[in-house]
Amino acid sequence: xxxxxxxxxxxxxxxxxxxxxxxxxxxxxxxxxxxxxxxxxxxxxxxxxxxxxxxxxxxxxxxxxxxxxxxxxxxxxxxxxxxxxxxxxxxxxxxxxxxxxxxxxxxxxxxxxxxxxxxxxxxxxxxxxxxxxxxxxxxxxxxxxxxxxxxxxxxxxxxxxxxxxxxxxxxxxxxxxxxxxxxxxxxxxxxxxxxxxxxxxxxxxxxxxxxxxxxxxxxxxxxxxxxxxxxxxxxxxxxxx
Numbered sequence: 001x002x003x004x005x006x007x008x009x010x011x012x013x014x015x016x017x018x019x020x021x022x023x024x025x026x027x028x029x030x031x032x033x034x035x036x037x038x039x040x041x042x043x044x045x046x047x048x049x050x051x052x053x054x055x056x057x058x059x060x061x062x063x064x065x066x067x068x069x070x071x072x073x074x075x076x077x078x079x080x081x082x083x084x085x086x087x088x089x090x091x092x093x094x095x096x097x098x099x100x101x102x103x104x105x106x107x108x109x110x111x112x113x114x115x116x117x118x119x120x121x122x123x124x125x126x127x128x129x130x131x132x133x134x135x136x137x138x139x140x141x142x143x144x145x146x147x148x149x150x151x152x153x154x155x156x157x158x159x160x161x162x163x164x165x166x167x168x169x170x171x172x173x174x175x176x177x178x179x180x181x182x183x184x185x186x187x188x189x190x191x192x193x194x195x196x197x198x199x200x201x202x203x204x205x206x207x208x209x210x211x212x213x214x215x216x217x218x219x220x221x222x223x224x225x226x227x228x229x230x231x232x233x234x235x236x237x238x239x240x241x
Contacts, residue, residue, distance in 0.1 A: 069129045069137065072167045076127050076139040079172055080163055084122035086112055096171040103177045105220045114220060117229035119149035119236070123157055136168035145179075148190045149236040158184040197238075198231055205231065 079094035088109050095101075105111025115122075127141035141163040150156035160180035166173050181187050195215040199206040205227045211217045218224065 069132075071170065072129060072137045073127045073139060075167050075170060075172060076141060076163075076165045077124070079165070079175070080122070080124055080127075080141055080143075083112060084124060086116040088112055094172050096168070096173045099172055100174040101176075103175060104179075107220065110220055110225075114218070114225050114228065117225045118147065118232045119152065121146040121151060121157075136166040136173055139165045139167060141165070147186060148194050148232050150186075150190050152236040153240045155189050156186070158186040160184045193239075194232070194235055197235055202227075202231060 075094055079091055082088075082090035082094070083103070091112075101108045103111055104115055123144040123146075125142040125144075127139050129137055130140050131138040143161050143163065144157035144159045145161060146156045147158065150158070158180065160183060162178050163175060164178070165175045181191070195206075195210070198209065199215060206215065208221075209219060209224050209227050209231070211219050218228065
């Protein structure tokens with residue numbers, strides 16, 4: 001303003017001063033008066049409330065996505081997509097060499113084959129980061145599922161389940177599965193009726209398919225998997241018809 005030799009409009013400053021006093025910011029009047037004077041050279045009169053932005057201030061840029069978390073979620077989702085598609089070789093590409101996996105069955109590869117043999121389907125929901133520590137970033141992925149070909153006989157899916165995974169430097173170092181069994185109706189609608197049907201129709205096979213006479217847990221062997229596939233297919237046809 002000194003260079004341009006522009007005289008300030010004292011009347012405008014007085015009016016601005018009065019407005020600012022009404023807003024309780026009298027202590028900052030001097031600084032604001034200078035800003036107001038500069039504003040008078042750029043635009044005509046304005047309302048009592050000053051604009052938050054003027055024409056020379058660019059709009060705020062969108063907040064940048066956390067690329068670390070985004071990449072972590074992609075790794076977790078990629079592994080689970082392969083796991084749910086029963087593509088063990090693809091799933092392995094997401095794992096660290098010493099990954100600790102507590103998934104379906106003691107041997108996660110054999111457990112994955114059991115899932116496929118019994119027509120299990122994992123319906124994955126969106127994954128989200130839950131925590132981050134020096135040991136890795138934790139991701140939780142909720143899902144629903146069909147089991148023992150429940151979708152083929154019009155039952156399910158069964159909810160309340162999730163995967164917990166830890167990702168470190170782009171690799172999964174641990175993964176676990178929380179599979180709800182009782183409260184979501186799977187036991188009453190699928191497990192118990194199927195166990196009763198197998199034990200009645202194929203009692204000798206039931207001794208191979210289950211760990212004991214209570215029929216409360218499956219046996220995870222190559223022979224057992226073959227029987228589970230054969231009889232679950234037959235059961236779906238019998239019940240479905």
